[in-house]
Amino acid sequence: QAELDQAAHVRQLESVRLQAEMQVQVVRVQGEAAVDAIEAEGWLEAVKATGQKVGVLWVDAWNAVVRPGLATWGVFMLTANEFGWLVQPLSEGTAAVIFAAIGIFVADRSLGKRGK
Numbered sequence: 001q002a003e004l005d006q007a008a009h010v011r012q013l014e015s016v017r018l019q020a021e022m023q024v025q026v027v028r029v030q031g032e033a034a035v036d037a038i039e040a041e042g043w044l045e046a047v048k049a050t051g052q053k054v055g056v057l058w059v060d061a062w063n064a065v066v067r068p069g070l071a072t073w074g075v076f077m078l079t080a081n082e083f084g085w086l087v088q089p090l091s092e093g094t095a096a097v098i099f100a101a102i103g104i105f106v107a108d109r110s111l112g113k114r115g116k
Contacts, residue, residue, distance in 0.1 A: 046104070050063065050067060050104055051063075067101065067104060067105045068105060070097075070098075070101035070105070071101050071102050071104075071105035071106075073098075073101075074097075074098035074099070074101050074102050075102065077090060077094070077098055078090075078098060
């Protein structure tokens with residue numbers, strides 16, 4: 001009986017340990033999902049803010065030109081990189097700026113068409 005009780009106790013401890021580990025995993029996944037949601041909301045708000053007019057003519061003109069200009073430059077640089085026209089491949093930082101500029105430009109136009 002003592003051996004059976006000991007084995008049951010060991011199984012119970014293992015079960016408690018596994019449940020604790022699984023709960024930690026659940027909390028970790030929930031935390032990561034919350035961070036992803038916050039980042040997505042922040043990105044959406046940043047995109048929305050890029051199209052707002054501030055009332056200063058030259059600032060509004062710059063804002064209207066810089067996003068399509070950066071997106072156009074980015075598409076050109078990506079194309080040049082893909083075809084090997086560049087002496088050095090794009091750095092990771094440059095690629096990140098290009099993708100952000102294209103993302104903001106495309107997202108702004110897409111959200112604008114949907115009235116958001």
